[in-house]
Amino acid sequence: MRYAARKLLTLLFTMVIVSLLTFAAFSLIPGDPATARLGMDAAPEEVAALREAMGLNRPLGVRYLSWLAGFFTGDLGSSYSYSSSVSALVGQKLPATLALSLLSFSLVVLISIPLGVRSVGRAARRRTDAARTAVNQLLMALPPFFTGILLTWLFGTGLRVFGVRLQLFVPGRLPAFSVHPGGFLLYLLFPAVAVAVPRIAMTVRMLHSTLLREMNQDYVRTSISRGSDRAGVLYRHVLKNAMVPVVAFLAQTMAEVVAGSIVVEQVFSVPGLGRLLLGSIGSRDWPVVQAIVVILAFWVVLAGTVGDLIAQRLDPRLRLGGDRR
Amino acid sequence: MSKRIFALLLLTILLGTVLCGCGGGSAATGSEEQQTSGSAGAAVQGGEITVGIAQDLDKSLDPHLAVTAGTKEVLFNIFEGLVKPTPDDELVPAVAQSYQVSDDRKVYTFTLRDGVTFHSGEAVTADDVIYSIKRCAAAEGDKKPLVEAFSNIQAVESPDPRTVVITLSQPDNEFLSYMTTAIIPRSYANQDTAPVGTGPFKFVSRTAQDSVVLEKYDGYWGTPAYLDRVTFKIIENADALVLALQSGAVDLCTHLTSTQISQLDEAAFTVREGTMNLVQAMYLNNAAAPLNNEKVRQALCWAVDKHAVIDLVSDGHGKAIGSSMYPTLSKYFDDTLTDYYTQDPAKAKALLAEAGYPDGFDLTITVPSNYQPHMDTAQVLAEQLKAVGVNAKIKPVDWNTWVSDVYVGRNFQATVVGVDASYMNARALLERFTAGYGKNFINYSNADYDALFQKALAEGDDAKRAELYRQMEKNLTEHAANVYVQDLADLVAVRKGLDGYRFYPIYVMDLASVHYVK
Numbered sequence: 078m079r080y081a082a083r084k085l086l087t088l089l090f091t092m093v094i095v096s097l098l099t100f101a102a103f104s105l106i107p108g109d110p111a112t113a114r115l116g117m118d119a120a121p122e123e124v125a126a127l128r129e130a131m132g133l134n135r136p137l138g139v140r141y142l143s144w145l146a147g148f149f150t151g152d153l154g155s156s157y158s159y160s161s162s163v164s165a166l167v168g169q170k171l172p173a174t175l176a177l178s179l180l181s182f183s184l185v186v187l188i189s190i191p192l193g194v195r196s197v198g199r200a201a202r203r204r205t206d207a208a209r210t211a212v213n214q215l216l217m218a219l220p221p222f223f224t225g226i227l228l229t230w231l232f233g234t235g236l237r238v239f240g241v242r243l244q245l246f247v248p249g250r251l252p253a254f255s256v257h258p259g260g261f262l263l264y265l266l267f268p269a270v271a272v273a274v275p276r277i278a279m280t281v282r283m284l285h286s287t288l289l290r291e292m293n294q295d296y297v298r299t300s301i302s303r304g305s306d307r308a309g310v311l312y313r314h315v316l317k318n319a320m321v322p323v324v325a326f327l328a329q330t331m332a333e334v335v336a337g338s339i340v341v342e343q344v345f346s347v348p349g350l351g352r353l354l355l356g357s358i359g360s361r362d363w364p365v366v367q368a369i370v371v372i373l374a375f376w377v378v379l380a381g382t383v384g385d386l387i388a389q390r391l392d393p394r395l396r397l398g399g400d401r402r
Numbered sequence: 403m404s405k406r407i408f409a410l411l412l413l414t415i416l417l418g419t420v421l422c423g424c425g426g427g428s429a430a431t432g433s434e435e436q437q438t439s440g441s442a443g444a445a446v447q448g449g450e451i452t453v454g455i456a457q458d459l460d461k462s463l464d465p466h467l468a469v470t471a472g473t474k475e476v477l478f479n480i481f482e483g484l485v486k487p488t489p490d491d492e493l494v495p496a497v498a499q500s501y502q503v504s505d506d507r508k509v510y511t512f513t514l515r516d517g518v519t520f521h522s523g524e525a526v527t528a529d530d531v532i533y534s535i536k537r538c539a540a541a542e543g544d545k546k547p548l549v550e551a552f553s554n555i556q557a558v559e560s561p562d563p564r565t566v567v568i569t570l571s572q573p574d575n576e577f578l579s580y581m582t583t584a585i586i587p588r589s590y591a592n593q594d595t596a597p598v599g600t601g602p603f604k605f606v607s608r609t610a611q612d613s614v615v616l617e618k619y620d621g622y623w624g625t626p627a628y629l630d631r632v633t634f635k636i637i638e639n640a641d642a643l644v645l646a647l648q649s650g651a652v653d654l655c656t657h658l659t660s661t662q663i664s665q666l667d668e669a670a671f672t673v674r675e676g677t678m679n680l681v682q683a684m685y686l687n688n689a690a691a692p693l694n695n696e697k698v699r700q701a702l703c704w705a706v707d708k709h710a711v712i713d714l715v716s717d718g719h720g721k722a723i724g725s726s727m728y729p730t731l732s733k734y735f736d737d738t739l740t741d742y743y744t745q746d747p748a749k750a751k752a753l754l755a756e757a758g759y760p761d762g763f764d765l766t767i768t769v770p771s772n773y774q775p776h777m778d779t780a781q782v783l784a785e786q787l788k789a790v791g792v793n794a795k796i797k798p799v800d801w802n803t804w805v806s807d808v809y810v811g812r813n814f815q816a817t818v819v820g821v822d823a824s825y826m827n828a829r830a831l832l833e834r835f836t837a838g839y840g841k842n843f844i845n846y847s848n849a850d851y852d853a854l855f856q857k858a859l860a861e862g863d864d865a866k867r868a869e870l871y872r873q874m875e876k877n878l879t880e881h882a883a884n885v886y887v888q889d890l891a892d893l894v895a896v897r898k899g900l901d902g903y904r905f906y907p908i909y910v911m912d913l914a915s916v917h918y919v920k
């Protein structure tokens with residue numbers, strides 16, 4: 078309980094710090110929301126009047142505190158560039174990003190763990206090992222936007238390979254989940270793959286090396302010499318021990334896929350948080366940026382906490398009360 | 403083991419292909435039929451298209467408050483003024499049926515057209531017209547009128563329900579071109595979010611950063627639109643936009659670059675070429691040293707080869723210009739100025755030496771980085787300037803920084819952008835360089851120029867006034883106010899089976915004439 082309370086406090090603290098930093102950054106960069114809205118031919122007097130109306134002339138501290146007060150009472154303010162409240166706007170865009178992130182995270186978990194285990198399952202064959210490492214290295218370096226463009230070109234433009242039309246989705250035409258859930262998920266599968274590929278490669282490599290290290294431990298040798306078969310030991314004992322650092326890494330991946338989604342949303346025209354974030358930075362729509370950044374901070378801290386909790390379940394040594402540093 | 407996984411992957415992909423093929427079958431055959439029939443057939447009523455646009459619209463969809471060109475070009479389909487522009491550089495009556503101008507050019511009398519209705523179904527009355535014009539002419543306190551030329555209006559009256567009389571305090575022959583200002587209903591509060599006008603299309607819905615949907619207005623007074631429904635799809639990323647065209651998600655897209663066009667499948671698209679109707683130039687801050695020296699500015703002009711820029715940046719698409727006027731405003735365009743300066747590095751160096759900069763100088767070119775054509779042009783110009791010893795450095799900034807620092811703050815040396823005209827007249831392009839004008843961001847100050855402008859305003863004869871405007875253009879060229887480059891090519895990709903897209907001499911996108919062909 079104490080642990081949960083402490084985590085919650087850390088979460089709130091992180092979100093406040095992040096929002097303060099965003100706020101500070103926003104007051105530093107050039108460009109003015111009032112000018113952005115009125116356009117280049119607005120008279121200075123009009124800009125001044127709008128700044129007053131938007132409350133931009135109040136001191137920085139007051140502006141931040143009034144936002145913070147709103148935040149704790151559930152009022153995120155209203156957008157500068159759309160006639161809509163921030164919560165409505167973000168609520169509209171959140172599902173797509175959430176779906177995309179969860180999809181790519183599932184891909185990472187479902188693909189990398191079996192692959193990683195397989196990579197040590199058989200006696201390591203040198204040649205395939207070298208080839209696998211090379212491929213892995215390459216995949217790790219693939220930026221999601223590049224994979225995204227490649228996937229769109231292959232499966233989105235109606236390319237014909239041996240007379241077979243490869244078009245699996247229509248870029249820029251994301252079906253609504255309520256109307257066509259299958260089409261929605263199929264569309265998001267491609268950006269999800271683009272985000273997942275480098276993270277899968279990293280997870281596989283990590284699992285590979287931790288598994289190899291565990292396999293050389295004394296208890297494994299003892300177990301095998303007692304007559305247990307190698308695969309049995311791997312699944313029953315080694316995997317559980319090797320998973321502890323991997324879980325921490327997966328928690329980090331959980332946060333990372335959201336960042337990846339934000340980039341990839343641009344390539345696949347997914348109407349999600351990423352496009353809203355970039356657009357809002359461009360139009361100096363501070364309330365929207367602030368809200369999204371806080372949501373992302375929340376997500377990152379949450380992922381870390383969940384990772385910790387799972388690691389504790391896996392490794393009783395980490396569970397020794399609240400005294401863990 | 404890995405073989406099995408690979409097989410599984412292949413199977414999944416195959417299954418996906420088959421399933422997908424089934425789902426989209428009927429739609430695909432429909433569009434293929436249209437493709438095979440060619441583009442020379444008869445116009446078909448009905449159908450819907452998706453138009454790709456590269457940026458979201460303004461916060462407000464109110465036509466009088468619209469700021470960006472990208473918003474105005476979409477709203478053009480929803481709204482009309484008393485008169486409206488045509489592709490042939492003309493103004494034709496729209497909400498008005500006819501108009502008369504008094505001999506002293508101070509009284510404009512408009513007779514309203516019968517049967518013009520707003521999208522709400524209500525008929526347009528003289529009161530709506532008066533409301534719309536007064537709204538744009540209103541100058542309360544510090545606020546300037548929404549349409550600056552309307553400050554000249556003395557009175558707007560309606561002697562009878564079908565007539566509106568506008569009286570000006572000063573004679574103005576170009577006043578008609580400002581009468582394209584949208585007529586909106588006087589008692590309607592939601593113009594911001596659900597605009598209502600009299601145009602061929604009515605507004606249906608808007609989703610932030612995603613789309614804007616319009617539908618054909620059945621009660622339109624004039625030639626109705628062919629299409630039943632138009633969806634503007636917002637796709638900011640240039641590559642994503644091309645992919646959306648290729649895949650069939652987008653049917654029509656304007657303002658494409660030659661790089662984007664070259665990625666498209668030629669069999670599936672017709673590419674139409676017009677011009678953007680803007681003056682792309684390296685705008686120089688005439689008040690900042692060393693550019694306050696006319697010889698330095700002229701040296702920059704002699705150092706540059708605009709035709710090479712056009713070839714390198716847009717494969718030769720685009721029209722070279724020599725002053726603040728683009729060719730589609732044919733009445734005012736003076737082609738003799740285009741090659742007033744030709745590339746001559748020796749002359750440029752000599753002028754720089756005369757001005758006291760024999761070894762050149764450092765020049766910072768601030769460019770809004772979200773506009774690729776301007777960035778590309780700046781790169782080429784910078785290289786050309788290096789050849790005469792001017793050490794040009796490009797400083798990319800985002801759009802909002804550009805507006806506040808360069809355009810409003812005038813804190814820059816040189817910048818590459820395109821300047822457009824919101825109204826179809828020369829004044830819109832040339833007035834901005836008169837000394838006291840609020841938008842004279844290059845700080846151009848030339849007494850002859852200002853005098854010519856006053857004369858042009860007072861001149862009643864069309865031809866004589868055009869001549870005065872041409873003299874103003876020549877003044878800008880001779881004094882090297884800016885390094886003029888081109889009117890960028892406007893490349894439009896139209897899916898085969900669609901036709902009827904027309905270019906206008908101002909920055910608008912007219913979809914009423916677009917139709918499928920049989």
